[in-house]
Amino acid sequence: MAINKDTIKYVAKLSRIELEESTLEDFTSQIGRILTYIEKLNQLDTENTVPTSHAVELKNVFRKDENTPSLENQAALSNAPEQENGHFKVPKII
Amino acid sequence: MQYETVIGLEVHVQLDINTKAFCGCSIEFGKPANTQVCPICLGLPGVLPVLNEKFLQYAMRAALALNCTVANFLKFDRKHYYYPDLPKNYQISQYDKPLAANGHLQIKIETGQKKIRILRVHMEEDAGKLIHTKDASLVDLNRTGTPLIEIVSQPDISSAAEAYTYLTRLKSILEYLEISDCDMEKGSLRCDANISLRPQGHTTLGTKAEVKNMNSFKGVRDALNYEIIRQEKTLREGGTIIQETRLWNEEKQKTFSMRSKEEAHDYRYIPDPDLVPFVIEKEAIEKARRELPELPQAKKERLIKDYSLSDYDAGILSADKQLAIYFEDAAQNYKQPKIICNWLMSDIMSYLNTNNIPIKKLKEVLPIDKLVAMLKLIDNNTISGKIAKQVLPEMLKTGKDTSVIIKEKNLSQITDAGVIESVINEVINENEKVVEEVKSGKDKALMFLVGQVMKKTRGKANPRMVNSLIKKKLEV
Numbered sequence: 001m002a003i004n005k006d007t008i009k010y011v012a013k014l015s016r017i018e019l020e021e022s023t024l025e026d027f028t029s030q031i032g033r034i035l036t037y038i039e040k041l042n043q044l045d046t047e048n049t050v051p052t053s054h055a056v057e058l059k060n061v062f063r064k065d066e067n068t069p070s071l072e073n074q075a076a077l078s079n080a081p082e083q084e085n086g087h088f089k090v091p092k093i094i
Numbered sequence: 095m096q097y098e099t100v101i102g103l104e105v106h107v108q109l110d111i112n113t114k115a116f117c118g119c120s121i122e123f124g125k126p127a128n129t130q131v132c133p134i135c136l137g138l139p140g141v142l143p144v145l146n147e148k149f150l151q152y153a154m155r156a157a158l159a160l161n162c163t164v165a166n167f168l169k170f171d172r173k174h175y176y177y178p179d180l181p182k183n184y185q186i187s188q189y190d191k192p193l194a195a196n197g198h199l200q201i202k203i204e205t206g207q208k209k210i211r212i213l214r215v216h217m218e219e220d221a222g223k224l225i226h227t228k229d230a231s232l233v234d235l236n237r238t239g240t241p242l243i244e245i246v247s248q249p250d251i252s253s254a255a256e257a258y259t260y261l262t263r264l265k266s267i268l269e270y271l272e273i274s275d276c277d278m279e280k281g282s283l284r285c286d287a288n289i290s291l292r293p294q295g296h297t298t299l300g301t302k303a304e305v306k307n308m309n310s311f312k313g314v315r316d317a318l319n320y321e322i323i324r325q326e327k328t329l330r331e332g333g334t335i336i337q338e339t340r341l342w343n344e345e346k347q348k349t350f351s352m353r354s355k356e357e358a359h360d361y362r363y364i365p366d367p368d369l370v371p372f373v374i375e376k377e378a379i380e381k382a383r384r385e386l387p388e389l390p391q392a393k394k395e396r397l398i399k400d401y402s403l404s405d406y407d408a409g410i411l412s413a414d415k416q417l418a419i420y421f422e423d424a425a426q427n428y429k430q431p432k433i434i435c436n437w438l439m440s441d442i443m444s445y446l447n448t449n450n451i452p453i454k455k456l457k458e459v460l461p462i463d464k465l466v467a468m469l470k471l472i473d474n475n476t477i478s479g480k481i482a483k484q485v486l487p488e489m490l491k492t493g494k495d496t497s498v499i500i501k502e503k504n505l506s507q508i509t510d511a512g513v514i515e516s517v518i519n520e521v522i523n524e525n526e527k528v529v530e531e532v533k534s535g536k537d538k539a540l541m542f543l544v545g546q547v548m549k550k551t552r553g554k555a556n557p558r559m560v561n562s563l564i565k566k567k568l569e570v
């Protein structure tokens with residue numbers, strides 16, 4: 001399947017990835033080839049196949065409405081580049 | 095040209111259960127930031143969310159009470175967007191297989207009843223909370239993963255007042271179901287509104303604005319009224335309405351465009367591979383339907399039937415579950431329901447309103463036996479109704495019994511004919527002209543004399559005795 005550079009740019013933007021102009025070309029052709037490969041699936045006759053939303057044949061898996069321990073505040077924040085008053089601190093977004 | 099208003103509401107309701115939608119963290123309100131979080135709701139790699147069974151039960155209850163068809167098959171989807179309050183960068187929600195659809199809600203409008211259709215009810219998780227400081231935004235993920243249902247109405251609402259009524263009705267039903275505290279201030283009920291105008295009689299929808307950030311039902315009504323005026327003015331001046339999100343500013347009583355730099359949303363919904371699908375058997379749905387409690391409309395009809403209340407009285411009492419329960423409990427102990435109803439709807443409610451006491455606290459501030467004791471003291475002429483009106487606020491304020499207050503304040507009714515007669519004599523001497531009028535048959539003049547006696551006794555004389563004793567004295 002052919003995919004154009006604009007679509008790759010858009011997908012990169014959605015993924016918050018910055019791509020150089022040169023890598024953009026590479027990705028466009030590589031992702032195009034991957035999509036072409038996956039397109040083979042379209043050759044399957046799925047006329048009588050029920051759509052699946054899940055790969056595992058399980059349904060109705062529940063848990064009880066019971067508390068399990070949460071993390072300590074500092075453990076929760078341990079990967080945060082910045083914190084303040086027990087909060088994750090991020091660049092101002094408003 | 096006349097314009098008509100088209101409104102659809104999206105209401106998010108937080109369900110009153112113990113733990114989050116897909117993990118065992120508590121959802122208790124008001125805890126220190128980021129202390130009710132775990133690897134699952136923080137969205138750390140490799141964790142597996144599992145659905146809280148009570149979440150589905152409660153959501154199903156709401157859907158059935160809103161007359162929706164509950165789906166036999168449902169699944170969860172990921173809705174992707176980037177925002178710091180969403181640690182996974184996707185929200186678990188339902189896209190094409192929602193819990194329920196095609197319901198309706200009856201609301202009372204000036205001209206009668208109106209049916210507002212419900213498009214769908216779906217389940218999703220809440221995002222976190224952001225606090226904005228001068229130079230940064232702070233993220234608290236305690237709320238992340240909180241179980242919500244989203245109730246989406248069809249654009250059947252035609253005014254801000256109708257939107258207000260719809261919300262009040264919806265809240266009343268949810269409270270009857272006991273699945274949410276519906277407290278807008280705590281964020282357990284949130285409402286976004288889609289609003290557009292179109293020339294009267296047209297069937298195509300105009301361009302809509304989505305209005306957010308209202309934190310009370312009154313705020314919703316004010317924001318919608320503002321939008322109606324804004325959009326109509328724009329249209330009349332030949333302008334066009336831009337499809338956008340607008341934020342209500344309570345202080346300025348205006349909506350403002352939320353100019354966002356971000357591109358149009360592209361949520362890229364996909365089925366969540368971490369959550370298995372759910373099949374709800376017909377029997378389970380029917381069982382849940384049978385177990386629904388009596389809802390406001392049914393309660394109202396029963397109050398009319400069982401207690402001979404008027405449509406109006408029953409409507410008000412049944413609108414609040416706690417008030418209806420209080421009334422029915424009191425009516426068990428005092429066999430004149432209309433009198434209980436009158437006291438509730440006038441003096442008691444006005445005291446609660448003035449003092450900002452929620453109705454659910456009524457049983458505490460005025461236990462039913464205290465109310466009943468007061469009503470009995472009126473019946474046996476210990477106090478008049480008028481005195482009771484003075485005593486009641488005192489009872490509500492101090493928690494004291496009626497009998498204690500009337501003793502303390504010396505408010506017992508005067509039923510001693512001799513005492514009343516001496517006051518009557520005074521009044522007759524002071525009002526010779528009026529006395530002549532009474533003798534010539536003027537009822538109004540008689541009422542004046544009764545009033546004077548009541549005044550002199552500070553409302554304590556038994557009014558019926560005063561009336562008959564004056565008549566006897568003046569031989570009329």
Ligand SMILES: [Zn+2]
Pocket residue numbers: 114117118119130131132133134135136239
């Ligand atoms: Zn958690």
